[in-house]
Amino acid sequence: MTLDLSKFQTTGQETCFHDRHINPQIYAGLNGRNWGIADYEARGGYQALRKILAQDGGEGMTADQVIAEVKASGLRGRGGAGFPTGLKWSFMPRALPVQKYLVCNSDEGEPGTCKDRDILFYNPHIVIEGMIIAAYAMGISVGYNYIHGEIFEVYERFEAALEEARAAGYLGANILGSKHSFQLHAHHGFGAYICGEETALLESLEGKKGQPRFKPPFPASFGLYGRPTTINNTETFGAVPWIIRNGGQAYLECGKPNNGGTKIFSMVGDVERPGNYEVPMGTPFSALLALAGGVKGGKKLKAVIPGGSSSPVLPAEVIMACTMDYDSIAKAGSMLGSGAVIVMDETRCMVKSLLRLSYFYSHESCGQCTPCREGTGWLWRMVQRIEHGEGRADDLALLDNVAENIMGRTICALGDAAAMPVRGMLKHFRHEFVHHIEHKTCTVPAYI
Amino acid sequence: MFSEATLARFAREVAKYPPEQKQSAVMACLSIAQQEQGWVSPEAEAGIAEVLGMPAIAVREVTTFYNMYNQRQTGKFKLNVCTNLPCQLRNGQGALEHLCSKLGVQDGGTTADGLFTVQQCECLGACADAPVMLVNDRQMLSYMSNDRLDELVDTLAAHAKQGA
Ligand SMILES: NC(=O)C1=CN([C@@H]2O[C@H](COP(=O)(O)OP(=O)(O)OC[C@H]3O[C@@H](n4cnc5c(N)ncnc54)[C@H](O)[C@@H]3O)[C@@H](O)[C@H]2O)C=CC1
Numbered sequence: 001m002t003l004d005l006s007k008f009q010t011t012g013q014e015t016c017f018h019d020r021h022i023n024p025q026i027y028a029g030l031n032g033r034n035w036g037i038a039d040y041e042a043r044g045g046y047q048a049l050r051k052i053l054a055q056d057g058g059e060g061m062t063a064d065q066v067i068a069e070v071k072a073s074g075l076r077g078r079g080g081a082g083f084p085t086g087l088k089w090s091f092m093p094r095a096l097p098v099q100k101y102l103v104c105n106s107d108e109g110e111p112g113t114c115k116d117r118d119i120l121f122y123n124p125h126i127v128i129e130g131m132i133i134a135a136y137a138m139g140i141s142v143g144y145n146y147i148h149g150e151i152f153e154v155y156e157r158f159e160a161a162l163e164e165a166r167a168a169g170y171l172g173a174n175i176l177g178s179k180h181s182f183q184l185h186a187h188h189g190f191g192a193y194i195c196g197e198e199t200a201l202l203e204s205l206e207g208k209k210g211q212p213r214f215k216p217p218f219p220a221s222f223g224l225y226g227r228p229t230t231i232n233n234t235e236t237f238g239a240v241p242w243i244i245r246n247g248g249q250a251y252l253e254c255g256k257p258n259n260g261g262t263k264i265f266s267m268v269g270d271v272e273r274p275g276n277y278e279v280p281m282g283t284p285f286s287a288l289l290a291l292a293g294g295v296k297g298g299k300k301l302k303a304v305i306p307g308g309s310s311s312p313v314l315p316a317e318v319i320m321a322c323t324m325d326y327d328s329i330a331k332a333g334s335m336l337g338s339g340a341v342i343v344m345d346e347t348r349c350m351v352k353s354l355l356r357l358s359y360f361y362s363h364e365s366c367g368q369c370t371p372c373r374e375g376t377g378w379l380w381r382m383v384q385r386i387e388h389g390e391g392r393a394d395d396l397a398l399l400d401n402v403a404e405n406i407m408g409r410t411i412c413a414l415g416d417a418a419a420m421p422v423r424g425m426l427k428h429f430r431h432e433f434v435h436h437i438e439h440k441t442c443t444v445p446a447y448i
Numbered sequence: 449m450f451s452e453a454t455l456a457r458f459a460r461e462v463a464k465y466p467p468e469q470k471q472s473a474v475m476a477c478l479s480i481a482q483q484e485q486g487w488v489s490p491e492a493e494a495g496i497a498e499v500l501g502m503p504a505i506a507v508r509e510v511t512t513f514y515n516m517y518n519q520r521q522t523g524k525f526k527l528n529v530c531t532n533l534p535c536q537l538r539n540g541q542g543a544l545e546h547l548c549s550k551l552g553v554q555d556g557g558t559t560a561d562g563l564f565t566v567q568q569c570e571c572l573g574a575c576a577d578a579p580v581m582l583v584n585d586r587q588m589l590s591y592m593s594n595d596r597l598d599e600l601v602d603t604l605a606a607h608a609k610q611g612a
Pocket residue numbers: 077078079080081082083088091107108109110113196197198215218219220231307308310335336337338412413417
């Protein structure tokens with residue numbers, strides 16, 4: 001007898017099919033049942049690929065033209081660092097006669113982020129098409145999609161979509177009769193946040209423990225199996241078909257200068273309707289919050305972590321004045337990161353919130369660098385004793401000092417990711433930490 | 449060590465990688481072994497090392513690095529509840545505590561009848577569905593209020609009884 005747990009599973013209604021997106025490109029027209037290839041084609045899917053391969057009349061596009069279009073779009077990496085995608089693609093030594101690889105980073109594990117899961121589960125072909133186009137632009141014949149181990153059902157769905165694309169002639173040798181060949185496979189992780197870091201991901205893909213490599217060399221010159229490799233996030237690839245169909249300029253204009261297109265924000269925490277919302281870059285935070293139904297229970301907004309757990313927290317009055325794009329959030333002293341917006345209402349204790357994040361980073365440190373391995377544990381233990389009324393007078397200075405000494409002194413950015421939330425909390429909510437230390441109690445004791 | 453059917457599943461994974469890079473399939477093979485046997489035994493590690501032509505210690509390094517490999521036997525149903533901050537803001541911690549007290553185990557513990565293991569875990573990448581949990585590494589369950597948790601435990605227990 002098979003075990004049927006479907007009644008406990010999400011249908012995506014709340015997170016994706018709520019019709020509250022603004023000008024969606026990746027989530028447009030989805031309903032949870034139309035993920036298959038025929039429905040994707042009916043939505044205009046694989047037309048961008050046909051266009052570059054000159055399948056429907058037309059002149060086709062050269063690899064350089066594809067890259068130029070992506071550059072013109074202003075698309076920036078949706079995995080968190082916001083690196084310009086067209087520029088990254090142009091680093092690929094296309095003519096070098098060695099095997100080159102294309103990798104999709106679907107290891108989404110940044111606390112708060114759940115957008116790639118919905119892209120892959122409800123619209124897998126948009127990522128496949130984006131990857132085929134990217135492979136064409138960079139002269140790559142083999143690719144992998146590395147999928148977060150915890151979303152195993154998504155991995156299985158993606159494999160099914162790959163089968164469909166192969167059967168339709170979109171994947172494999174001589175795609176649609178052209179000279180372009182591309183093999184694509186799915187690979188799953190098995191529970192390690194660090195494998196989202198691109199070089200750790202490559203190590204993992206090679207069948208090793210996922211410990212990051214020094215950069216440089218960047219994957220563009222030394223990547224999978226030591227070969228030139230381009231890695232992009234799921235959402236980045238998902239944006240490509242729209243750009244090729246409608247033009248880079250149209251994509252750019254959909255957002256704001258230097259911040260093209262739409263972005264999917266995962267609205268989580270204390271909002272009325274948690275879920276993913278795809279909106280143009282530059283949408284005011286207040287409008288995004290309204291889409292998610294506002295703060296839960298009509299409570300007052302206290303703070304927001306705007307770009308996944310590693311981005312510094314912003315107090316309500318600061319975030320309410322921001323628009324949601326790389327530049328505005330950076331100017332406010334945080335980062336857009338992966339687009340996970342963690343909303344916290346007036347009843348939340350910042351010490352307790354930081355404690356959970358600090359535990360996470362110390363647990364997930366891969367242990368290679370001393371400042372990260374020792375520093376993350378040290379930060380966690382200090383926040384823990386402050387939370388439990390055992391903080392010492394000089395702990396805040398020590399927290400500052402340890403965080404500062406991690407920053408920039410490690411192989412990968414996980415060290416920074418552990419230090420930045422600490423610094424953000426101390427910058428904006430220092431008084432709560434002081435209160436905990438001086439009074440051994442919490443300012444908002446109701447937080448469960 | 450492995451049945452023909454299992455070896456065929458391994459082969460399907462190995463085929464994804466260049467012939468000289470069979471090691472790339474190690475994570476998939478370990479998860480298949482775990483799915484079929486409930487955990488990754490030293491024998492399974494040795495068997496996979498042989499299939500992939502890599503040292504057993506290199507397989508062990510992988511097993512111990514990733515959170516989801518069971519290095520010892522668990523209950524029939526391994527239940528992982530996410531308690532990271534975004535989930536904690538929507539009662540993820542409460543869900544873990546409810547499950548533990550209902551089943552009479554501590555975090556990480558297994559019930560005396562060997563049916564359930566409960567473990568907290570880190571972000572599952574499904575934060576908007578909180579409280580969220582994972583059953584036996586493969587099935588994700590969403591919006592797990594206390595009522596739904598109770599119903600789940602009953603469903604699983606009934607299933608185990610029927611299977612027995
Ligand atoms: N989506 C998620 O779940 C998570 C996302 N993150 C995000 O990851 C970000 C950090 O990522 P990193 O990869 O460390 O950032 P990075 O700035 O080192 O790299 C960004 C991308 O640009 C490429 N690149 C940068 N400079 C280059 C050069 N000179 N030549 C060739 N390629 C170059 C890199 O290879 C990489 O693909 C953080 O900002 C954080 O927001 C962090 C944790 C989880």
